[in-house]
Amino acid sequence: MIEVRDLHKAFGKVKAVDGVGFSAADGQITGLLGPNGAGKTTSLRMLYTLMKPDRGQVLVDGIDANVDPAGVRRRLGVLPDSRGLYKRLTSRENIRYFGQLHGMDDALIAQRTEALSRALEMGDIIDRRTEGFSQGQRVKTAIARALVHDPRNVILDEPTNGLDVMATRAMRRFLLQLRAEGRCVLFSSHIMQEVAALCDRIVIIARGQVVAEGTPDELRAQTGESNLEDAFVKAIGTEEGLMA
Secondary structure, three states: OEEEEEEEEOOEEEEEEEOOOEHHHEEEEEEOOOOOOOOOOHHHHHHHHOEEEEEEEEEOEEEEEEHHHHHHHHHHEEEOOOOOOOOOEEEHHHHHHHHOOOOOOOOHHHHHHHHHHHHHHOOOOOOOOOOOOOHHHHHHHHHHHOOOOOOOOEEEOOOOOOOOOOHHHHHHHHHHHHHOOOOOEEEOOOOOHHHHHHHHHEEEEEEEEEEEOHHHHHHHHHOOOOHHHHHHHHHOOOHHHHOO
């Protein structure tokens, strides 16, 4: 479970995150939505300890990120907005390297690699160098690398960005599998159809603050809109949300 309490982060005079708080439960997919510049990527970076908040608290399975950031990282699998693969390595080698960083033995790394390769349908790319990979192939490798240590909490920043239809469908199946395994899944997306199809709960951030949260049905009821995209636009209070 991930809990965020009153997060603040400023860059000079700009308040990127101004009191964000929400929770993401085990066995659920929680969507984090917001227009460009809303503060959601900064919030995610504080969640996975890439940034330190100016104020506030992040708890992952009850562990405070300010007190034990290494303990939090062990419990998180993260697909950041920058995929950052080692291009001279194969997919398998990229995954193995991250397993070694987590202190896993070779046998366990091999077992997890095979399981993730099957789940993400990577059989045709697992032993290919990642240089020249398509966007979908890079995302699959980056997710497998992030999950090699079998974390109970998964953070995915725009996991389907740039994917074709078939790769997107495969990614959706994989996210549903993670939920069925009882994991806590937190992901950001700009695709309303995807959010409506996958999310148990949605947290909407605008101007560095949480402006609405609830199930898709609850958000539609709160805003008086029958369409989730219209509910999102009303919640953030601007038509600019359509361009996010």
